[in-house]
Amino acid sequence: MKILVIEDDLRVAELIERGLSEQGFSVTLAYDGLSGKKLAFQVPFDLIITDIILPKMDGLDLSKQIRERLPEVPIIMLTALGTTDDKVEGFDAGADDYLVKPFEMRELIVRIRVLLKRKSNPSQVTGFVIQYADIVMNLHSKIVKRNQQEINLTPKEFNLLAFFLQNPERVISRTEIAEKVWDTHFDTGTNFIDVYINYLRKKIDKNFDKKLIHTKSGMGFILKEEQ
CATH class of the missing domain: 3.40.50.2300 (Response regulator)
Incomplete structure (x- = not known):
């Protein structure tokens, strides 16, 4: 190597x-x-x-x-x-x-x-379009849209959203995000994950009435439509 x-x-x-x-x-x-x-x-x-x-x-x-x-x-x-x-x-x-x-x-x-x-050993993607609620992500073109409105994401924001979309309606811990999204066990610091969650929220939730990313106190985060 x-x-x-x-x-x-x-x-x-x-x-x-x-x-x-x-x-x-x-x-x-x-x-x-x-x-x-x-x-x-x-x-x-x-x-x-x-x-x-x-x-x-x-x-x-x-x-x-x-x-x-x-x-x-x-x-x-x-x-x-x-x-x-x-x-x-x-x-x-x-x-x-x-x-x-x-x-x-x-x-x-x-x-x-x-x-x-x-x-x-790259992960195998069975389909290149992921959708949840009104969010559509194209893994090939890297285009993300919510309610037909295109959203510009950084590479890490894109990967974080992809992980949420692949695991909807499931509580995901900060440790799991660090390991699965960044694929390593580095010391993320006390608020590193939260910073990225906030970045993502501003782009996919802030300008929409229905919020999708929710915090579960003491447990992590979940992608879920509000009832």
Whole structure:
């Protein structure tokens, strides 16, 4: 498995390279965003690890450009910034996972293996249109409409809504959302999931009389038509 590591801190980059090489991965290093972008587009990597704060091009812009051209390649972001807003920004830029420095090498390896396993065993979708109440989601075109009105969602908002639509009228815990929507066991922080739920509510519920996403105190959330 080929992994591209984009990290401007030479010591951190070499530690990651050594740790991953010991696990049998083939590692290529880049020390700035532009070099990382060039390598990502030239070489077929199985996974990309990038810092956010990089010279020449920051990791957020880099991830957005990589995601546009290479939508199937998993991206892990490394950063010293660990607030909820920072995580949201990272995921919206296209990251699949987010690791806050300092981190243990074994934790990074676990995250890598989870993402590579998901990549090699993509979920099978039996139909590409999901509908509940007056929401219609097309999994191929990524178009979401409610009452014939198109709704623009970020990639993570789209995935979160898809999970709700695939599990309607069932209480879903925050832990399940973190594991199933983000497909990993990272520390989401106390309000990370709630932030995304609020984003989604503003887009699919705020301008409509009938609310669909409801909070079950102490348990989680449920997609359900109000009676």
